[in-house]
Amino acid sequence: VSPLPATVGIVGLGLIGGSLARDLAGLGARVVAVERDPASLHAARAADILHAGGAEPELLDDAGAVILALPPRTAVGMLPGLAPHLRRARWVTDVAGTKTSILAAARAAGLGPRFVGSHPMAGGTGSGFGASRAGLFRGARVYLCAGEATADVAAATHGFWERLGGVCVPIAAGEHDRRCAWASHLPQFAATTLAATLHRAGIDTTDLGAGGRDATRLAASAAALWTELAADNGGHLAAALEALHAGLGDLLAALRSGDAAAVAALLEEGRRWRGGEMDAAANPAEPDRGR
Amino acid sequence: VSPLPATVGIVGLGLIGGSLARDLAGLGARVVAVERDPASLHAARAADILHAGGAEPELLDDAGAVILALPPRTAVGMLPGLAPHLRRARWVTDVAGTKTSILAAARAAGLGPRFVGSHPMAGGTGSGFGASRAGLFRGARVYLCAGEATADVAAATHGFWERLGGVCVPIAAGEHDRRCAWASHLPQFAATTLAATLHRAGIDTTDLGAGGRDATRLAASAAALWTELAADNGGHLAAALEALHAGLGDLLAALRSGDAAAVAALLEEGRRWRGGEMDAAANPAEPDRGR
Numbered sequence: 001v002s003p004l005p006a007t008v009g010i011v012g013l014g015l016i017g018g019s020l021a022r023d024l025a026g027l028g029a030r031v032v033a034v035e036r037d038p039a040s041l042h043a044a045r046a047a048d049i050l051h052a053g054g055a056e057p058e059l060l061d062d063a064g065a066v067i068l069a070l071p072p073r074t075a076v077g078m079l080p081g082l083a084p085h086l087r088r089a090r091w092v093t094d095v096a097g098t099k100t101s102i103l104a105a106a107r108a109a110g111l112g113p114r115f116v117g118s119h120p121m122a123g124g125t126g127s128g129f130g131a132s133r134a135g136l137f138r139g140a141r142v143y144l145c146a147g148e149a150t151a152d153v154a155a156a157t158h159g160f161w162e163r164l165g166g167v168c169v170p171i172a173a174g175e176h177d178r179r180c181a182w183a184s185h186l187p188q189f190a191a192t193t194l195a196a197t198l199h200r201a202g203i204d205t206t207d208l209g210a211g212g213r214d215a216t217r218l219a220a221s222a223a224a225l226w227t228e229l230a231a232d233n234g235g236h237l238a239a240a241l242e243a244l245h246a247g248l249g250d251l252l253a254a255l256r257s258g259d260a261a262a263v264a265a266l267l268e269e270g271r272r273w274r275g276g277e278m279d280a281a282a283n284p285a286e287p288d289r290g291r
Numbered sequence: 292v293s294p295l296p297a298t299v300g301i302v303g304l305g306l307i308g309g310s311l312a313r314d315l316a317g318l319g320a321r322v323v324a325v326e327r328d329p330a331s332l333h334a335a336r337a338a339d340i341l342h343a344g345g346a347e348p349e350l351l352d353d354a355g356a357v358i359l360a361l362p363p364r365t366a367v368g369m370l371p372g373l374a375p376h377l378r379r380a381r382w383v384t385d386v387a388g389t390k391t392s393i394l395a396a397a398r399a400a401g402l403g404p405r406f407v408g409s410h411p412m413a414g415g416t417g418s419g420f421g422a423s424r425a426g427l428f429r430g431a432r433v434y435l436c437a438g439e440a441t442a443d444v445a446a447a448t449h450g451f452w453e454r455l456g457g458v459c460v461p462i463a464a465g466e467h468d469r470r471c472a473w474a475s476h477l478p479q480f481a482a483t484t485l486a487a488t489l490h491r492a493g494i495d496t497t498d499l500g501a502g503g504r505d506a507t508r509l510a511a512s513a514a515a516l517w518t519e520l521a522a523d524n525g526g527h528l529a530a531a532l533e534a535l536h537a538g539l540g541d542l543l544a545a546l547r548s549g550d551a552a553a554v555a556a557l558l559e560e561g562r563r564w565r566g567g568e569m570d571a572a573a574n575p576a577e578p579d580r581g582r
Contacts, residue, residue: 184503188506195561199560201531205564207470209431209432210415211475215505221562227554231551237546255528260522270484271513273486273487
């Protein structure tokens with residue numbers, strides 16, 4: 001296991017950045033944070049997890065590793081301005097739910113050999129430093145896109161996430177973005193559209209049973225983050241949404257023609273795939289359950 | 292509070308019927324159960340909650356109250372054959388997720404004045420006696436459709452569910468079926484169609500994060516039950532599915548034209564409606580969370 005650098009920089013003290021700061025401080029690292037929001041900085045200082053923090057990127061000058069904990073387009077936009085302050089960083093990574101654009105931006109900024117794209121599948125619908133907590137990444141899948149990184153840098157990033165309890169899955173950026181369009185972004189927008197549909201029909205959240213609360217829970221996710229993810233993964237997401245749209249069209253046709261066998265077959269397909277008891281086996285911790 | 296009859300009949304020992312039998316036995320009632328499946332009867336006898344059980348409707352002859360714990364079309368189909376054995380029953384009710392058809396069937400069977408349609412919103416995705424448990428209805432909303440029932444019968448049914456911890460909501464059958472098409476049946480079929488879509492795209496359930504697991508959890512529901520509910524509420528359900536289908540079409544158009552403002556507005560609408568922290572307040576118990 002490669003050692004943790006003495007000083008680790010984090011850009012963005014939201015749910016993910018704040019949780020990283022808590023874990024890193026707990027491991028004894030000096031955490032320096034770049035964050036524009038005074039309230040988040042104040043809260044992080046009150047939690048006694050920062051060595052230094054402020055809006056100025058010079059704070060990163062001495063960091064041996066730097067993590068961009070930002071939405072994907074924000075990260076791409078900030079990277080050129082941050083790059084001059086990443087000279088001491090042995091490795092640099094990010095945490096966004098899309099990976100192609102940030103790898104291209106890292107290469108353009110001359111960081112290719114030292115940059116690995118990370119995507120920890122953790123966080124739930126909370127947002128902001130107030131929702132951060134220690135141990136957030138324990139048991140979470142972490143996709144790692146090494147791109148042009150050296151083997152040393154890839155191994156260091158891998159080791160870093162494993163120290164936080166993550167389960168690392170190396171993957172090419174294009175395949176990551178395609179898979180996450182289906183497995184992560186489609187469920188988000190299905191839940192969001194379902195919620196908006198119920199809202200417009202005059203249904204109140206108190207009318208939902210436990211199943212309806214589950215199906216719409218993701219709608220509470222941070223809108224600004226998901227607007228960026230949708231824009232950044234628009235092509236793959238549109239393909240996934242098109243398939244869901246077509247599936248609903250088929251179901252509508254079956255209902256209208258009284259084709260109970262087709263309705264039953266769809267229900268059976270979903271049931272076989274989802275299973276009744278997969279939750280406990282797949283992720284005993286279910287870290288963001290209930291948010 | 293009207294007293295519980297000494298003998299209560301239950302038709303169907305699935306998740307709901309089995310849970311009712313457990314609660315009623317716990318309250319000291321003699322439970323007689325009509326159930327065709329020998330394994331369910333065996334399990335209920337092993338749980339020591341039955342006074343008598345078997346396939347023959349004559350078991351209900353002495354019951355002072357009878358509950359049909361069956362899918363809606365099964366209940367409608369069985370009611371004429373059961374009616375001659377409900378003469379001693381002071382009140383008769385059911386538990387299905389649609390209410391118009393069963394009220395019509397009860398009236399046709401001459402049970403109108405003694406029949407109230409019930410819909411306890413409890414159960415989750417489990418099914419069968421093996422998924423039943425005591426206390427299932429504690430804190431659950433129970434819709435009550437009194438139809439042509441006498442005031443005494445309506446009050447007795449109301450009192451019965453309150454004794455099991457239910458929160459009763461009287462409602463007209465037509466309004467119930469419309470509201471549940473949106474608040475219950477639409478989330479079910481959204482989750483089912485989402486699951487089938489992910490299955491066809493080659494996504495594995497282990498690729499899901501906690502949010503994706505939430506959004507697809509309902510897909511694990513019992514297919515036979517939901518085939519009946521869809522058939523029995525087809526008109527209202529088609530209207531709700533049509534609205535979701537149109538909403539997804541609008542989102543697709545926004546994505547394809549790069550209209551980030553429209554995507555952001557949809558996300559914000561869903562977030563405002565669903566809220567981030569409504570779960571704990573709405574239902575502290577969340578009885579079927581995690582199934």
